[in-house]
Amino acid sequence: MQRNPQLNEKGELQHLLSIEGLPRAIVLQILDTAESFVGVTEREVKKVPILRGKSVFNLFFEPSTRTRTTFEIAAKRLSADVINLNINASSQTKGESLLDTVANLSAMQADIFVVRHESSGAPFLIARHVKPHEHVINAGDGRHAHPTQGLLDLYTIRHYKKDFAALTVAIVGDILHSRVARSLIHGLTTLGVPEVRVIGPQTLLPTGVEALGVRVFHDMREGLKDCDVVVMLRLQNERMRGALLPSAQEYFKHYGLNADKLGLARRDAIVMHPGPMNRGVEIDSTVADGPHSVILPQVTFGIAVRMAVMSIVAGN
């Protein structure tokens, strides 16, 4: 049997590539460890010495401000040295291959590679070629996975709902192009959430999405009924140009979250969004800034979750 590429021979987390295939115990270990790091981020000195002397290379082959910044903050709070590389603007345009780039950085004594790439599977390829003491963390690969976002979503849900066992979670919008949705669905099913729903137009749902263990709704009002958690996804503007959607206004009418539609969910429902938000396209400002919204706490928890992932992999 082929070994899980994320785990070492002792079954410990060596790389974080996707939530899919992660044992439940490791998902819980990450969430529990993150909880201890939340304490660190609330104190006067927001730094612990655990990764002192380690080098974290942020390899972003695709632009991202938020994810790159939260990884950078997380690494700095662990006392690591952080090097940000915007590869678009660098060697790739000169024709250097992905593995050559990584080999060069490895020669500069890297310990952790945080990789974002437009091609699905790129972090897996890198993980197969790094040295045993080097670790790869997937910060989003193509349409495939964005595990730290999925984990911070799980952390946020646990923080507000305490337990996964009786929850109904709805994920709304562009599931087809969303690596966030895919990672979150795997995480929710791994932790035993009984009902995961996906809501969106036919054109934005992958065919056979039911195979992931979710219920499909095309009518948002029907899908939001009695939900405990509503996860809104960003509608990527570039999708609008194709034939997938008529217009932003039309989309908002059917799949945008406003106070009226949110009223169909449970009274204590929380609203999440991975950001960046398109106000008035997938979410109304009254909801985004309203009492149910936990969108900004998600960002804060995201730092603690990334601290947890980095400190766990670097120690294994």
Place this chain on the structure above:
Amino acid sequence: MKLPDAEELCEKLAAELKPRIGPKSAMVGLYTGGAWLAERLHALLGMKTPLGLMDIAFYRDDYAARGLKHDPKRTKIPFDVSGCELFLVDDVLYSGRTVRAAMNEIFDYGRPASIALAVLVDRGGRQLPICAQHVGARVDVPAGMRLTLKRDERGKLALALEAERAA
């Protein structure tokens, strides 16, 4: 070998600490055994400042060799460390490495006026220049054995000796 009674040692430590507790005194217990002991001492001494609990997982010096332990507890220091007279409480003092890590973590919360170390048992074997000001008992423990504090479901404390786990 016969181990001393943890409950008696706890009473003895409380009696020793009692005259030293003042308005600026505060207490921090180290997870897991030291936290149990600190909870008891804190109550016995009727201290006004809320009890602090600390997990030194992120400050350990053996992270490179052993990695991060599985379920680090969240450190909670619900008082201002700066200027306080701090009693650091642990169950067993051995190499001194845990205490070194704990002091580093405390200073990331503020600058205490003083730190005193109170332990239930000192088993010797120090690897760092650290000593406890308040010691319940000194016990010789054979190398390769671990001395730990246990707490049963009724909250009773007891010392136990077990074979060291392989690194």
